[in-house]
Amino acid sequence: MKKFYVLILSLLCCVITTQLQAQGKPGSKKNPTMKIKNGEDVLIENHPYQADLGGCGGTILGPTWILTAKHCVNGMxxxxxxxxxxxxxxxxxxxxxxxxxxxxxxxSGCDLSLLELSTPLDLSGKYAKSIRYASADVFTKGYVKQGKDCYATGWGALGPNSGSPDHLQGALLKFGVVQLSDERIRVEETEGRMVCRGDSGGPLVVYNSDKSERILVGAVSGGEGTPCTDYGFWGNVANAASWIERQTGIKPYTETGGSDTQAPTAPANLTAGNVTQTTIDLTWTASTDNVGVTGYEVYQGNTMIGTVSGTRYQAVGLTAGTAYTFKVLAKDAAGNKSRFSNTARATTLPGDTSDTQAPTAPTNLTAGNATKTTIDLSWGASTDNVGVTGYGVYQENTMIATVEGTRYQVTGLTANTRYSFKVLAMDAAGNKSRYSNTATATTTGDTTGVCDGVAPWRWGVRYRVGDKVVHRGNLWELTYRGWKFISSCNGNKSGKIAPPIDKISVYPVPSNKELNIVFNPTENAMFKIVDMLGRTVIKGKYQSTVNISELNAGTYTLKVTSNGANYTTSFVKK
Known part of the structure; x- marks a missing residue:
């Protein structure tokens, strides 16, 4: 596994003052005792996107979202x-x-994870703010390019044999050889500055063309060579942009319209009325925005319960005789979010306190009429001694909707993917039934003949954007973001899909007894596995499957030498 010299960064102390440096040096007096490899202290108000996970760093993407390194998230x-x-x-x-x-x-090799928070952060002040994350534009516009400046922050160690500082540190660095399809971005040691142990998951940022906005391009992953020296790697955020947007709903920075950093105004006059035992109606005054408001997020307490495009929402599935609080925020197309509205309070009407009997469980739940993105659910009605007021619909173990009837269409699904669902019933007193049976269904996909006439991928061929290939039974298309999975040739999407790239990857992740290597080596290729202390624990002539059962649990680096070039990736032995 790769040595993770988790990174803490130093701000360049230099005669030439770039705008990046000026942002990192907000006029406070230097503290010479805190310098790390020619760096100095920085203030959080100049880097308000920085998050502290304890032994790792992270980056604020939104009120409830933090981006960090995958190797930081165990037990989080x-x-x-x-x-x-x-x-x-x-x-x-x-x-x-x-x-x-x-x-x-x-x-497996990208080392990126998202953390969803239970309570939204207040990002309206100067000490905590979100930052937009990179799309492919940072590469096509040359913001991420060998020799270009980049900037990192964190509380990592001051050196390979030093402890961590109390004060946030920053460093101006330069990109090494890098391209969009890389799983991780390489950054070179710059005038003695390099991140170190304890900064894993922390941000790497660049400026856009007019220096009006910083853009998140990487999350600290690890390093190679001499600890805290030589060069480091950051997970490539642009390579994961579409995944981040699907998970969070937050759009990445794009050059077209990318200068919109102005948040909408906060919704006003939020009121809660038309109260019943199980519902409360919410209304508010519309927000305004310099470009346009695209929707609103509705929160019950500190938990988001829905998104709407208008200025009305009905909270359902509530418990009789219970006090509730609500608030709303607005968002625009660029992902900017407003401050919260005023808080509205209301108490549901009292129910029959003597009613402690739960409804019967819904029966005969079925999932059908599947399309690429939707599945229809239907079930038999429950009964109750007083009356059923609604049903909670669950995808796996997460409630995705509450409805009054016995039908629901699940939307926003992924093609060629298997899903499971269950339903429970509720009454006015807040009693809930047992779950129904579990229903499963698989979304459809256009797979018939998709691979017909497409040539297999070949190592060493120079492909262009738009080219399609068949690799390991799957159809791929080369895009500006790298190889994009289109479909499986037989219509059955495998859980282990390796893109056709001239790089190395491994599976399963984590590994236990055997490590499978996905690579196309030359005849005389060699490999070795190195532990976190730099010791070679296994080596030999390249083989696609390596027995690692005798290794201790931990993180290791796999290095393959083929045709005079070195290829490296990391893996975890459990």
Whole structure:
């Protein structure tokens, strides 16, 4: 596995003052005792997107979303993260939230994960703000290019044998050889500056052309060579942009319209009325925006319960005789979000306190009429001693809707994917039934004959954008973002899909007894596996499957030498 010299960064102390440096040096007095490899302290208000995960860093993408490194997320659910402070010893300007969910980017070598927070962060002040993440535009416009400046921040170690600082650090660095299809971005040591242990998952940013906005391009992953020297790697955010948008609903930075950083005004006059035992109606005054408001997020307490395009929403599935609070925010097409509206309060009408009997479970749940993106659900009605007021619809173990009837169409699904659903019933007193049976269905996809006439991928061929190939039974198309999976030739999407690239990857992740290597080596290729201390633990002539059962659990680096070139990736032995 790759050595993860988790990165902490130093701000360049230099005669030439670029705007990046000026942003990192907000006029505070230098503290010579805190310099790290020619760097100095920076203030959180100049880098308000920085998040503190304890032993790792992260980046704020939105009120409930943090981007970090995949190798940082073990055991993160339920843990608190911090934002908005310069010194770990003084968090008076900061705020915290608890990690609700971890979502790993499905790419073994990319080392990227999203953290969903249980409580939204307040991003209206100067100490905590979101940053837009990169699309392919950062490469096509030359913002990410060998020799170009980039900037990193974090609380990592001051050196390979040093402890971590109390004060946030920053460093101006330069990109190494890099391209959009890379799983990780390479950054070179610059005048003695390089990140170090403890900054994994932290941000790497660049400016756009007019220096009006910083853009997140990487999350600290690890390094190679001498610890905290030589060069480091950041997970390539642009390569994961479409996945991040699908998971979060937040759009990436794009050059077209990319200068819109102005958030909508906050919704006003939020009111809660038309109260019943199980519903409350919400209305508010529309927000305004310099480009246009695209929708509103509705929160019950601190939990988002819905998104709408208009200025009305009905909260359903509530419990009788219970007090609730609501708030709303507006968002625009660029992903900017407003401050929260005023808080509206209401209490549902009292129910029959003597009613403690739950409805019967819904019966005969079926899932059918599947398309590429939708599945229709229907079920038999429940009964109750007083009356059923609604049903909760669950996708896996997450409730996705509440409805009054016995039908629901699930939307926004992925083609050629299997899903499972279940339903429960509710009454006016807040009693809930047992779950129904579980129904499963698979979305459709256009797979008939898609691979007919398409040539197989060949190592060493120079492909152009728009070219299609067949690789390991799957159809791929080369885009500006790299190889894009189109479909499986037989219509059955495999869980282990390796793109046709002249790079190395491994599976399964993590591995236990055997490590399978996906690569196209020359005849005399050699390999070795190196532990976190730099020791070679296995080596020999290249083979596609390596027995790793005798290795201790941990992170390792796989290095393959083929045709005079070195190819490297990391893996975890469990």
């Amino acid at each position: 659910v339920g843990r608190r993260i911090g934002v908005g402070y310069t010194k770990r010893s003084d968090r008076s300007t900061g705020q915290t939230s608890t990690v609700k969910r971890v979502i790993n980017f499905p790419c």
